[in-house]
Amino acid sequence: MAIEPWKWVDREHGLVDRRIFSDQEIYDAEMERIFRRTWLALGHESEIAQPNDFFTTWMGADPVIVTRSGDGIKVLLNMCRHRGGTVCRTDRGNAKLFLCPYHGWSYGSNGALKVVPGLETDYRHGIDPADWGLFEAPRVATYKGLIFASWNPDVEPLEEFLGDATFYLDCILDRVEGGTELVGGMRRWIIPTNWKHAAENFVGDSYHAAATHTSIMRVPGLEGAGGRVKKPFGYQAALQNGHGVGMWLADEEDARGGYGHLAGVDDYLQTIEDQLVTRLGELRGKRLTPVHATIFPNFSIEFPFASLHIWHPRGPLKTEVRDLTLVDRAMPPEIKEMLRRHCMLRQGPAGTWEQDDMDNWSQTTYSSLSPTGRGLLANYQMGMGHEHTRPDIPGRLDNKSSDINQRNMYTRWAELMAMEPPAPAQVAAACRPGKEAGQ
Numbered sequence: 442m443a444i445e446p447w448k449w450v451d452r453e454h455g456l457v458d459r460r461i462f463s464d465q466e467i468y469d470a471e472m473e474r475i476f477r478r479t480w481l482a483l484g485h486e487s488e489i490a491q492p493n494d495f496f497t498t499w500m501g502a503d504p505v506i507v508t509r510s511g512d513g514i515k516v517l518l519n520m521c522r523h524r525g526g527t528v529c530r531t532d533r534g535n536a537k538l539f540l541c542p543y544h545g546w547s548y549g550s551n552g553a554l555k556v557v558p559g560l561e562t563d564y565r566h567g568i569d570p571a572d573w574g575l576f577e578a579p580r581v582a583t584y585k586g587l588i589f590a591s592w593n594p595d596v597e598p599l600e601e602f603l604g605d606a607t608f609y610l611d612c613i614l615d616r617v618e619g620g621t622e623l624v625g626g627m628r629r630w631i632i633p634t635n636w637k638h639a640a641e642n643f644v645g646d647s648y649h650a651a652a653t654h655t656s657i658m659r660v661p662g663l664e665g666a667g668g669r670v671k672k673p674f675g676y677q678a679a680l681q682n683g684h685g686v687g688m689w690l691a692d693e694e695d696a697r698g699g700y701g702h703l704a705g706v707d708d709y710l711q712t713i714e715d716q717l718v719t720r721l722g723e724l725r726g727k728r729l730t731p732v733h734a735t736i737f738p739n740f741s742i743e744f745p746f747a748s749l750h751i752w753h754p755r756g757p758l759k760t761e762v763r764d765l766t767l768v769d770r771a772m773p774p775e776i777k778e779m780l781r782r783h784c785m786l787r788q789g790p791a792g793t794w795e796q797d798d799m800d801n802w803s804q805t806t807y808s809s810l811s812p813t814g815r816g817l818l819a820n821y822q823m824g825m826g827h828e829h830t831r832p833d834i835p836g837r838l839d840n841k842s843s844d845i846n847q848r849n850m851y852t853r854w855a856e857l858m859a860m861e862p863p864a865p866a867q868v869a870a871a872c873r874p875g876k877e878a879g880q
């Protein structure tokens with residue numbers, strides 16, 4: 442099948458062909474053309490705070506190990522250079538050596554090949570371990586604690602890729618002295634959905650909340666958990682590179698409150714108000730609260746105390762989620778614990794809100810397998826022709842119930858899908874084997 446993304450995404454009419462949610466060839470092209478080209482979010486620096494700490498995750502369809510070596514943060518393909526065994530088979534930990542269980546080749550935390558059983562006695566023709574280190578992502582960078590990597594050596598600088606999204610990300614990453622950290626463990630599970638249905642929901646789908654989450658919003662005390670302002674007006678902001686964010690904006694000066702059962706969070710916000718205003722300014726310090734966002738392609742955030750969701754595609758019909766809870770490092774321990782429990786209650790495979798979402802994404806994915814249904818186009822027309830800008834809020838804006846961000850995301854999807862994939866040899870040449878320096 443020819444890859445013809447502009448036939449599948451009709452941006453002029455706000456329509457999308459359902460095949461992009463279930464077709465294997467389109468999925469394979471996404472892995473090459475999107476996930477091997479852009480920056481991808483992997484996690485947070487606090488997950489690998491100590492030397493030799495590591496966690497395992499994915500870059501598109503590639504399994505990787507993220508380590509803190511003596512050479513800094515490394516992102517290594519989790520594949521033994523000998524015959525392709527998986528060298529690390531656990532979620533996270535601390536290890537000086539990764540031992541491949543098949544024949545025993547072992548690698549340092551910087552990816553360098555350290556041990557080859559029988560190097561002297563059995564490899565009689567001689568091999569140089571320096572040539573056989575783990576394959577390494579050529580570009581790794583952090584933004585205020587968040588770790589990103591790319592397989593593309595020519596990818597733009599990370600801050601350029603994030604662009605105006607940093608205006609909103611800073612509302613959680615840079616609000617107080619000391620930055621952020623993760624609390625609790627990591628929730629990791631598989632949803633029977635195409636990854637784009639999760640990404641598009643977070644990029645701009647406020648519209649679904651009233652219908653999808655009716656039941657949880659009727660539970661006294663939980664209905665306001667996640668809001669911050671009392672009488673808000675909402676915006677969606679479509680940003681460059683397919684990113685998007687939804688936000689509340691209060692026009693009144695003092696617009697705090699509204700955390701329902703998280704009353705302690707309101708108190709905490711009161712204590713950091715001066716810092717918020719000093720660091721972020723009056724608008725973001727007092728009146729503007731981001732609510733949800735997706736950094737295209739697969740990193741979503743639920744503000745303001747913050748669930749991070751990374752949607753890892755595992756085939757067209759499956760998505761593996763890596764779900765993390767982010768708090769201010771300087772926050773009182775009891776507030777951190779409150780937020781850890783809040784995110785667990787709300788998100789995750791048993792989360793009160795996420796269960797509702799997952800079921801809908803599964804339905805919208807599987808409907809694209811219906812021989813009759815897949816010929817009918819999906820509608821992303823809400824708010825067409827009503828986008829506007831204002832000088833104090835970055836992005837192309839529309840009301841909070843609008844498909845502006847989804848149209849922006851699928852336009853970026855089509856732009857990338859229309860480009861030739863980066864040549865594998867080019868990527869391979871840029872990924873040098875891990876070297877001996879440091880440990």
Ligand code: FES
Pocket residue numbers: 521522523524525526541542543544545546
């Ligand atoms: S496949 Fe890893 S040591 Fe052989």
Ligand SMILES: [Fe+2]
Pocket residue numbers: 649650653654794798
């Ligand atoms: Fe939802």
